[in-house]
Amino acid sequence: MTASSNREIVRDRFQRMLPRLLLLYADVAKSAGIPEVALQALHVLTLHDGAMYPAELSAQTGLPRSTVTRVLDTLEEAGFVERVRTPDDGRRFAVHVRSDRVAPISARFDLYADAMTETTLGFTEAELSVIARYWEELNRAVDSRQPSPSPSP
Incomplete structure (x- = not known):
């Protein structure tokens, strides 16, 4: 791929x-x-x-x-x-x-937490490190694009 x-x-x-x-x-x-x-x-x-x-x-x-x-x-x-x-x-x-x-x-929400835990068992620590970095970077990228909260009237 x-x-x-x-x-x-x-x-x-x-x-x-x-x-x-x-x-x-x-x-x-x-x-x-x-x-x-x-x-x-x-x-x-x-x-x-x-x-x-x-x-x-x-x-x-x-x-x-x-x-x-x-x-x-x-x-x-x-x-x-x-x-x-x-x-x-x-x-x-x-x-x-x-x-x-x-x-x-x-x-x-436990079904998602349980599925995530089960899924991580099939990955090495190195692979999980890359996945964790991906999610961290994705969160950072989304946060940088979010507009600031509007001031209260």
């Missing part, structure tokens, strides 16, 4: 996986009773180590701060997160994920 055809295969396989992921997100969001954008924000929150500030969530998702506020309202009302005022500045608050409430949602 040529490098050109390998590039086409990688792109094609990603394009084939994407709709499946989007449909899973839609189904999980619906069963959780929250909008898809709220589920996506919740996903970002769960990937963050510890509490996260709304401005960080806005920066990582590209959502305007006003949208982040509405999404956090939705997630808090559904019991998935709680906002806690910071002791050093009573105007700021940190967002904490309620792991116990998010666990059933996370479990819905």
Whole structure:
């Protein structure tokens, strides 16, 4: 296979996986009773180590701060997160994920996590290093093309 055809295969396989992921997100969001954008924000929150500030969530998702506020309202009302005022500045608050409430949602994505784990067993550490570098570079390239979040009105 040529490098050109390998590039086409990688792109094609990603394009084939994407709709499946989007449909899973839609189904999980619906069963959780929250909008898809709220589920996506919740996903970002769960990937963050510890509490996260709304401005960080806005920066990582590209959502305007006003949208982040509405999404956090939705997630808090559904019991998935709680906002806690910071002791050093009573105007700021940190967002904490309620792991116990998010666990059933996370479990819905286990089929992908399990498939990824199983698939990696067929690759050497050197091959996995290349794959990891590819995903890191892809994330960086996408991030560099994302527009900055719009300022809140």
